[in-house]
Amino acid sequence: MALLGNPFVANVSKQMSPDELIQAIRVDIAGELEAIIGYEAHAMSTGDERVKKVLYHIADEERQHVGELQQLLYILCPKEMDYTEKGKQAIILQQQQNFQTPLQ
Structure with missing residues (x-):
């Protein structure tokens, strides 16, 4: 949701520590994911194909932002990255076993 009225609402009053920067990027990723959900919800709720096309395109741009921020x-x-890769591999293994064995 946009916070209108205060142009300085997103300013950070100090240099962030490395840990704070990591958390800020996680928040940015969450914001991009929320934007994708919003654009797609709006696209799904209209019959205007022109609007759908633009909104889905914008959602795809947000997906690229997620990738950039993730990197x-x-x-x-x-x-x-290690934890993300472990999670991916766990699901690949589950898929290979037709999701019949419990996750580790």
Whole structure:
């Protein structure tokens, strides 16, 4: 949701520590995901194909932003990439076993 009225609402009053920057990027990722959900919800709720096309295109741009931010997060916090990869591999294994075995 947009916070209108105060042009300084998003300003950070100090230099962030590395840990604060990591958290800020996670918040940015969450914001991009929320934007995708919003654009797609609006696209799904209209019959105007022109509007659908534009909104889905914007949602796809937000997906690219998620990837860019995720890569920054991996650079700043390599263990984040390790956990993400472990999660991916767990699901790949589950898929290969037709989701019949419990996750570790």
